[in-house]
Each structure stands twice: as C-alpha cells, then as structure tokens.
Amino acid sequence: xxxxxxxxxxxxxxxxxxxxxxxxxxxxxxxxxxxxxxxxxxxxxxxxxxxxxxxxxxxxxxxxxxxxxxxxxxxxxxxxxxxxxxxxxxxxxxxxxxxxxxxxxxxxxxxxxxxxxxxxxxxxxxxxxxxxxxxxxxxxxxxxxxxxxxxxxxxxxxxxxxxxxxxxxxxxxxxxxxxxxxxxxxxxxxxxxxxxxxxxxxxxxxxxxxxxxxxxxxxxxxxxxxxxxxxxxxxxxxxxxxxxxxxxxxxxxxxxxx
Numbered sequence: 661x662x663x664x665x666x667x668x669x670x671x672x673x674x675x676x677x678x679x680x681x682x683x684x685x686x687x688x689x690x691x692x693x694x695x696x697x698x699x700x701x702x703x704x705x706x707x708x709x710x711x712x713x714x715x716x717x718x719x720x721x722x723x724x725x726x727x728x729x730x731x732x733x734x735x736x737x738x739x740x741x742x743x744x745x746x747x748x749x750x751x752x753x754x755x756x757x758x759x760x761x762x763x764x765x766x767x768x769x770x771x772x773x774x775x776x777x778x779x780x781x782x783x784x785x786x787x788x789x790x791x792x793x794x795x796x797x798x799x800x801x802x803x804x805x806x807x808x809x810x811x812x813x814x815x816x817x818x819x820x821x822x823x824x825x826x827x828x829x830x831x832x833x834x835x836x837x838x839x840x841x842x843x844x845x846x847x848x849x850x851x852x853x854x855x856x857x858x859x860x861x862x863x864x865x866x867x868x869x870x871x872x873x874x875x876x877x878x879x880x881x882x883x884x885x886x887x888x889x890x891x892x893x894x895x896x897x898x899x900x901x902x903x904x905x906x907x908x909x910x911x912x913x914x915x916x917x918x
Contacts (some may be wrong), residue, residue, distance in 0.1 A: 663716050663815050666823050671883050682820050686837070699817050700842035706769035709791045712808045714817040724810050728792045744787035746786040751772070751891060755869055765846035766869065789873045804848075818844075826863050832905050834859050841866075 666681035688696045700711035712718065713747035725902070747755075752773060761767045780786060794809035821841045825834045835852040838859070842850045853859040867880045868890060881889055882901045889896055 663817075663820050666820060667815070670823050670827065671879070673883075675827040677824055679829075680829065682824035685817075685820050686824055697817050699821065699838050699841065701765060701844045701846065705765045708808050709770040709793075710809070710811050710813055710820075711816060712811055712813075713813065715815070716817060717815040719812040720807075720810060720813060721812055722810050724792055724812075725794070746778075746788050749777075749785060749787060752787040754890070755872070758865070759869070760847050760850070763846045763848070768846075770872075791873055807909075813874055819876075822863050822866055822870070826860055829856065831856055831859070846865075 662681050663684050666678045666685070668674075669681060683805040685697065689698050692754055697716075698714070700708075700714040704711045704713050710718070714742035719820075735760075752771065756764065756767055759767065770790055771787050774785070775786050776816065792812070818841070821837055825837050825841070828834045828837075831853065834856065838853065842848070851863065864880065864884065868877060871877065877889075880886075881896070887896050
C-alpha cells in the first residue's frame with residue numbers, strides 16, 4: 661500500500677510525499693536490524709526473470725504460456741516480425757547503453773539474445789524478453805516453481821528505489837541508493853552521479869531497462885511530459901497521452917439497456 665501511495669504521489673507531481681513513502685519502505689527494518697525488503701538478484705535469477713521475490717504486488721496468470729510464444733516469443737525458433745513483439749540486436753544495445761552488461765544480471769537472464777536468439781525469414785536474430793516465459797515440461801504442475809513463473813509483475817521494489825532516487829534532494833543519498841540498486845543488478849562499480857539533474861535523467865533510462873514489457877513506460881513518459889520516446893521518430897505532444905474513451909463509457913446508462 662505504501663509503495664502504491666508513492667507511485668500515485670509521483671504521478672500527481674507530489675514529489676515530497678512520494679519521496680517520504682518510498683524512503684520509508686527502503687529503510688524499513690525488522691527486529692534484527694536488517695532490511696525487511698530487498699531487491700532481487702541471485703535469489704531469483706536466472707530461474708525467475710519476473711523477479712517474484714521483490715514483487716510487492718503481482719497478478720497470477722495460470723495460462724500465461726497460451727499467449728507468450730505467439731506474442732512475446734519465449735524460446736520459439738522462428739520470428740514473424742509483423743505479428744510478434746521482438747527487438748533487434750541494435751535496439752537491445754541501445755536499451756542497455758552505458759550499462760556494464762558483462763555483469764548485469766537482468767541483461768544476462770531476462771533476455772534470449774546472441775546466438776540463442778530466434779531468427780526471422782532473413783536469418784536476422786531478434787532478442788526476446790523472457791519475463792513471461794517458462795519451461796512447462798521442466799516443472800511439476802503442483803510445485804512452487806511453476807507457480808512463481810506464472811506471474812505478471814505490477815509493483816516491484818526496484819520501482820520504489822527509482823522513485824526514491826528521482827524525488828530525493830540529497831545527492832549523497834541518491835548515490836548511496838543507486839549503488840545499492842546496481843549491486844542488486846550484479847554491477848558493483850558504477851560511477852556516482854555528479855548532480856541531481858544527471859541522476860534524474862539517467863533514472864528514466866533505468867525505467868526503460870527495468871520495466872521492459874511491464875507496461876510502465878507510457879505512464880513514465882506521460883507524468884514527465886516527455887516530448888520524445890525511445891525508438892519513435894515523431895515528436896510527442898499532449899494528444900498522444902490522451903487515451904481514447906470507449907464509446908460505451910460516454911453514457912454508462914447504455915450498458916444497463918443491453
């Protein structure tokens with residue numbers, strides 16, 4: 661609930677309230693003096709790219725594999741670019757530009773890439789996200805393994821860290837949190853930010869990397885008033901952020917008559 665409050669405050673532009681809520685979650689400690697919540701690292705990856713141990717809220721989708729191979733690829737061998745949501749190797753490199761991918765556990769475990777990536781009709785390889793894919797034949801249906809794989813993350817501790825860093829006015833605090841955040845990603849020697857402005861600019865890149873295929877970026881762009889989007893050539897204006905209202909909602913009484 662506190663994490664959802666932080667998100668809502670941030671969306672409303674109430675940065676101080678968002679900061680206080682996010683910070684309280686990060687700094688919450690148990691009777692033993694240890695943090696109550698920690699970000700996922702080796703405890704989840706590479707088996708669970710959805711990072712279930714850091715999910716504060718997720719949806720359970722028992723028939724996930726009915727949709728993943730056709731839509732998000734999973735480990736299917738052949739790509740039909742027009743029908744499936746896949747990247748190019750160039751775009752994956754752009755997504756992780758500036759990151760130390762040799763150590764980055766999300767880069768290593770959340771993507772099927774390189775020689776293992778599926779190919780299209782022109783034999784071009786396309787990296788695919790593995791967050792919603794699991795090996796059905798490798799798990800007993802009654803085990804916790806398959807249960808942990810059938811989830812769609814909605815709110816994760818990584819987002820709480822990014823919200824806290826984005827809204828803090830203390831550069832030392834931001835850098836401390838950033839080092840902790842990157843250590844959970846397997847990267848131990850990222851340089852500190854020189855300014856709060858530099859940190860906030862970089863955090864938008866982290867949103868793109870961290871929440872790929874989780875439905876976050878449209879709202880991140882919208883709340884920040886972004887006039888451009890990664891991989892979009894046309895400029896973005898206010899109309900692009902207004903979602904169409906279903907015609908049935910213009911007059912809810914129409915539903916009662918059906």
